Amino acid sequence: xxxxxxxxxxxxxxxxxxxxxxxxxxxxxxxxxxxxxxxxxxxxxxxxxxxxxxxxxxxxxxxxxxxxxxxxxxxxxxxxxxxxxxxxxxxxxxxxxxxxxxxxxxxxxxxxxxxxxxxxxxxxxxxxxxxxxxxxxxxxxxxxxxxxxxxxxxxxxxxxxxxxxxxxxxxxxxxxxxxxxxxxxxxxxxxxxxxxxxxxxxxxxxxxxxxxxxxxxxxxxxxxxxxxxxxxxxxxxxxxxxxxxxxxxxxxxxxxxxxxxxxxxxxxxxxxxxxxxxxxxxxxxxxxxxxxxxxxxxxxxxxxxxxxxxxxxxxxxxxxxxxxxxxxxxxxxxxxxxxxxxxxxxxxxxxxxxxxxxxxxxxxxxxxxxxxxxxxxxxxxxxxxxxx
Amino acid sequence: xxxxxxxxxxxxxxxxxxxxxxxxxxxxxxxxxxxxxxxxxxxxxxxxxxxxxxxxxxxxxxxxxxxxxxxxxxxxxxxxxxxxxxxxxxxxxxxxxxxxxxxxxxxxxxxxxxxxxxxxxxxxxxxxxxxxxxxxxxxxxxxxxxxxxxxxxxxxxxxxxxxxxxxxxxxxxxxxxxxxxxxxxxxxxxxxxxxxxxxxxxxxxxxxxxxxxxxxxxxxxxxxxxxxxxxxxxxxxxxxxxxxxxxxxxxxxxxxxxxxxxxxxxxxxxxxxxxxx
Numbered sequence: 001x002x003x004x005x006x007x008x009x010x011x012x013x014x015x016x017x018x019x020x021x022x023x024x025x026x027x028x029x030x031x032x033x034x035x036x037x038x039x040x041x042x043x044x045x046x047x048x049x050x051x052x053x054x055x056x057x058x059x060x061x062x063x064x065x066x067x068x069x070x071x072x073x074x075x076x077x078x079x080x081x082x083x084x085x086x087x088x089x090x091x092x093x094x095x096x097x098x099x100x101x102x103x104x105x106x107x108x109x110x111x112x113x114x115x116x117x118x119x120x121x122x123x124x125x126x127x128x129x130x131x132x133x134x135x136x137x138x139x140x141x142x143x144x145x146x147x148x149x150x151x152x153x154x155x156x157x158x159x160x161x162x163x164x165x166x167x168x169x170x171x172x173x174x175x176x177x178x179x180x181x182x183x184x185x186x187x188x189x190x191x192x193x194x195x196x197x198x199x200x201x202x203x204x205x206x207x208x209x210x211x212x213x214x215x216x217x218x219x220x221x222x223x224x225x226x227x228x229x230x231x232x233x234x235x236x237x238x239x240x241x242x243x244x245x246x247x248x249x250x251x252x253x254x255x256x257x258x259x260x261x262x263x264x265x266x267x268x269x270x271x272x273x274x275x276x277x278x279x280x281x282x283x284x285x286x287x288x289x290x291x292x293x294x295x296x297x298x299x300x301x302x303x304x305x306x307x308x309x310x311x312x313x314x315x316x317x318x319x320x321x322x323x324x325x326x327x328x329x330x331x332x333x334x335x336x337x338x339x340x341x342x343x344x345x346x347x348x349x350x351x352x353x354x355x356x357x358x359x360x361x362x363x364x365x366x367x368x369x370x371x372x373x374x375x376x377x378x379x380x381x382x383x384x385x386x387x388x
Numbered sequence: 389x390x391x392x393x394x395x396x397x398x399x400x401x402x403x404x405x406x407x408x409x410x411x412x413x414x415x416x417x418x419x420x421x422x423x424x425x426x427x428x429x430x431x432x433x434x435x436x437x438x439x440x441x442x443x444x445x446x447x448x449x450x451x452x453x454x455x456x457x458x459x460x461x462x463x464x465x466x467x468x469x470x471x472x473x474x475x476x477x478x479x480x481x482x483x484x485x486x487x488x489x490x491x492x493x494x495x496x497x498x499x500x501x502x503x504x505x506x507x508x509x510x511x512x513x514x515x516x517x518x519x520x521x522x523x524x525x526x527x528x529x530x531x532x533x534x535x536x537x538x539x540x541x542x543x544x545x546x547x548x549x550x551x552x553x554x555x556x557x558x559x560x561x562x563x564x565x566x567x568x569x570x571x572x573x574x575x576x577x578x579x580x581x582x583x584x585x586x587x588x589x590x591x592x593x594x595x596x597x598x599x600x601x602x603x604x605x606x607x608x609x610x611x612x613x614x615x616x617x618x619x620x621x622x623x624x625x626x627x628x629x630x631x632x633x634x635x636x637x638x639x640x641x642x643x644x645x646x647x648x649x650x651x652x653x654x655x656x657x658x659x660x661x662x663x664x665x
Contacts, residue, residue: 309450346422385428385446
């Protein structure tokens with residue numbers, strides 16, 4: 001493998017924008033620049049194309065186009081769902097989420113906690129699964145919304161959305177699902193998941209650019225507008241539509257939907273091989289979340305007694321792009337809250353490294369990466385004062 | 389992505405003096421696996437000259453922790469214990485061409501481990517060492533108030549975030565941040581007091597005297613139609629000349645010693661003497 005080639009294994013951070021997606025977007029920057037809300041016919045044509053993209057996203061999500069609300073990113077979708085719901089239910093003051101959510105959800109809940117809302121953070125077990133009984137105990141008449149992720153960004157662990165959703169519906173609360181890391185990795189068919197009231201996706205995780213996302217809002221869901229102003233998005237989100245990016249999201253959604261079976265087959269084969277090689281070659285390795293159901297492209301591996309930022313930078317030296325749950329790489333001083341919630345011991349937690357694959361990765365890259373990891377771990381363990 | 393200097397990258401990728409000296413004359417370890425970094429240092433010391441003849445390290449930690457440890461061993465080899473003891477975390481960071489602010493605690497770890505190793509060689513009980521006294525302020529990382537105060541003083545820190553970057557204190561649950569702020573405010577007040585007592589430089593004196601004349605003294609003198617002006621200073625002798633009504637006034641000597649001098653002593657420095665020219 002050439003030393004200069006970049007081996008990109010950080011697709012849970014962001015994905016390559018597909019050429020077809022970029023091509024579809026370009027006319028809407030220059031020639032088709034009209035405001036889709038304007039009354040003249042060139043604007044009408046832009047509006048029509050935008051609605052076509054909404055149709056493509058609806059098709060991707062298995063829902064009706066009027067249930068798709070375009071937003072600027074996954075974080076905005078999560079904020080809108082949670083804040084809009086609690087405003088819509090002024091008499092309820094309780095929110096349930098989990099300890100392993102993305103900051104877009106956890107920090108939103110914490111900011112509401114400061115305003116007097118009560119937050120329940122559900123624990124997870126060593127594999128990253130929640131205990132359904134904890135949810136049953138926590139939920140009550142006061143619960144406005146339950147917000148959980150479909151798949152975890154760090155470990156790929158999939159939550160039992162159906163089981164959770166049924167409990168939430170029986171309790172009369174709103175159910176929001178952060179599916180940013182599930183989109184493009186699992187089929188998302190909203191008409192088959194009627195217990196989901198709202199669901200967030202982000203474009204840049206499915207080969208559209210950064211700066212666009214969508215919130216699925218099931219027909220009849222009570223939601224107050226958080227971003228007020230104009231009448232765009234059926235009055236649910238004010239602001240002139242980001243037309244080129246919406247077109248890009250539509251194109252990406254239809255491409256990713258078509259290639260989903262291939263994606264699952266390809267990435268699971270590569271991911272399983274990477275794990276097999278690492279486990280075979282290196283002692284004292286832990287694959288975080290391996291005991292749970294996971295999306296096919298993600299593996300989160302910890303190596304005892306070494307530190308993740310050092311691993312990440314040495315992998316970078318091999319041209320391999322990954323991410324780390326270590327404290328030192330994030331600028332905070334504590335290792336990943338997700339791994340801490342899973343009870344991963346400290347001698348493992350500091351070294352967690354996430355490899356997240358796409359259709360672009362090859363088996364050669366996997367073998368090259370396994371070789372690199374083997375050398376890096378041996379080298380860092382040689383420097384470490386901890387050894388067994 | 390961190391902005392590491394080429395020297396940090398070099399010492400991270402090609403660390404010098406990795407390992408453990410057999411039967412070392414001195415050794416020390418700081419940090420822990422819970423905290424995310426740890427350094428073990430072993431030294432070979434010439435008993436007669438106290439020169440550090442060899443130094444080796446083992447580090448669990450990120451790139452800057454490894455680089456800080458590596459450069460530390462290079463810096464101390466060939467130095468006497470007294471010379472080595474003077475090395476501060478700033479020296480380590482400087483030798484690396486600088487560290488990202490968030491990573492300064494890596495250089496602190498180097499300094500502390502070296503001190504601990506020297507104390508260990510000299511038979512100083514680590515528990516009695518001044519830096520390990522004091523109350524634990526940050527429970528997540530076990531950081532004491534003495535360590536925090538020392539980092540503030542030696543590195544001229546001015547914010548709570550900086551304390552976290554240099555000592556890790558406050559970087560976990562964050563519950564101690566209020567206490568950190570109290571310690572910081574105390575230290576800043578202390579620093580200000582110290583600066584006030586410290587002798588002023590000539591330029592500082594000139595500036596402060598002119599400010600006192602302009603804002604306090606002349607407005608008073610102007611009521612009687614006069615004013616004064618700073619002509620020169622020599623050591624603590626301040627030479628003033630009166631203008632306007634004051635210059636011909638017989639009472640100007642009283643004004644000088646009874647009003648101008650006490651005001652300048654009060655506002656600038658009590659050691660100053662004011663003379664008319």
